[in-house]
Amino acid sequence: MSVKDEDLDKFAQQLQNQIMEQIKKRYSEVVIDHWQNPRNFQKMENPDGYAQVKGTCGDSMEMFIKMKNQTITECTFQTDGCGTTIACGSTATELAKNKNFTQVLAQVSTEAILKNLKGLPQEDVHCAQLASDTLRRALADYLSQKKSPWKKHYRKI
Ligand code: FES
Numbered sequence: 001m002s003v004k005d006e007d008l009d010k011f012a013q014q015l016q017n018q019i020m021e022q023i024k025k026r027y028s029e030v031v032i033d034h035w036q037n038p039r040n041f042q043k044m045e046n047p048d049g050y051a052q053v054k055g056t057c058g059d060s061m062e063m064f065i066k067m068k069n070q071t072i073t074e075c076t077f078q079t080d081g082c083g084t085t086i087a088c089g090s091t092a093t094e095l096a097k098n099k100n101f102t103q104v105l106a107q108v109s110t111e112a113i114l115k116n117l118k119g120l121p122q123e124d125v126h127c128a129q130l131a132s133d134t135l136r137r138a139l140a141d142y143l144s145q146k147k148s149p150w151k152k153h154y155r156k157i
Pocket of ligand 1: 055059
């Protein structure tokens with residue numbers, strides 16, 4: 001490695017450290033952990049409920065749920081959004097697991113996601129809203145399929 005390469009590596013490392021310091025000032029450790037190690041960040045084959053929602057900022061989130069006896073046994077997500085959106089989706093999927101329809105509506109709100117993440121800057125609150133909305137729509141999709149099972153065959157996943 002030449003001296004110039006070493007300088008470049010050192011500069012890149014310093015820059016990365018500075019960026020991380022800025023991120024730590026804005027976000028809690030929980031947010032950073034979910035962002036760097038997202039839980040349930042994958043598509044699901046043959047979900048019982050599915051939704052794709054576009055947020056106010058233009059980012060979108062998909063959510064997939066598996067149900068057993070009216071309870072969510074698995075919940076996964078995908079998003080093209082930023083780190084905060086990933087942290088919110090990850091938290092929502094964890095909160096949703098092993099909850100029934102009523103419990104999800106009452107306990108996996110935007111506020112609950114924010115509380116779990118130990119807060120977000122005001123400009124990122126819509127990311128939690130997107131995760132909460134997507135989960136609710138996936139549940140609505142599950143309920144609508146129960147009433148009209150043939151709909152499942154026409155869904156595009
Ligand atoms: Fe768009 Fe997070 S910045 S949903």
